[in-house]
């Protein structure tokens with residue numbers, strides 16, 4: 001383990017992606033429940049695939065392959081590929097491709113669920129003299145110190161700081177990553193993440209750590225996730241994406257959290273239970289204050305308009 005403080009971006013990169021990093025040594029599903037762990041989510045994505053006529057689906061940051069495994073039986077004849085730094089999980093069938101890098105071209109749908117929030121950023125803070133300084137962190141303890149003055153046009157444009165102690169995560173790395181990904185797509189590109197826009201930036205930033213299903217102290221030591229919400233308006237401006245809340249996107253794809261009628265429990269108990277489970281998942285995926293608040297950044301290079309407002 002490196003001793004001494006590092007710029008946050010470097011410490012974060014090592015903590016998640018170095019040889020002993022968090023995502024190299026554990027699967028996301030061991031630590032948190034996301035959209036892709038619900039079959040209703042795959043059902044909605046299958047509807048999107050059908051309505052846009054996509055021939056290929058690339059899941060960027062595929063984790064344990066959960067989305068692709070659930071999608072496989074729902075989208076006949078569509079080529080499925082997981083792009084993931086971690087090795088192919090045993091559960092992923094041979095018919096699904098698995099590779100560490102994005103293909104040069106995606107003909108259909110590129111989806112990245114909870115990828116951008118794990119792209120490391122510089123972290124800055126306004127000091128008592130009104131100077132923006134880079135925040136440094138000790139990778140072993142999480143203890144922070146302020147480093148050199150930090151000049152950033154992105155900060156001035158997208159996340160100006162006002163009061164001493166105000167902090168920001170510099171979104172340029174996310175902007176660049178999604179711009180590159182979208183440039184490869186002929187069809188629809190969707191990034192899904194927690195985020196904020198200029199009107200509701202978190203004043204002290206949103207750097208967090210999670211492990212084993214709960215929030216823990218923020219320490220970039222490789223034992224836990226390090227994440228920060230995405231400045232989605234900046235990414236959208238660069239990629240020409242529409243910003244849609246997940247609850248609205250899923251409603252447009254036919255998801256409905258209404259419970260099945262009670263009579264069905266008598267006439268067809270199996271269908272009733274399936275309906276109840278689907279409604280429960282839809283409710284969780286579309287919840288206020290929960291997954292429904294996710295932002296979908298949608299770029300539609302062919303003008304399908306499936307998710308258009």
Ligand SMILES: C[S@@+](CC[C@H](N)C(=O)[O-])C[C@H]1O[C@@H](n2cnc3c(N)ncnc32)[C@H](O)[C@@H]1O
Nearest residue numbers: 023028034036061062063083084085086113114
């Ligand atoms: C929070 S997990 C999300 C996994 C899954 N999409 C989900 O929603 O459960 C982030 C995943 O992104 C992967 N990842 C991060 N950067 C990547 C990159 N440049 N290429 C491929 N995978 C990447 C990590 O290994 C990790 O599995």
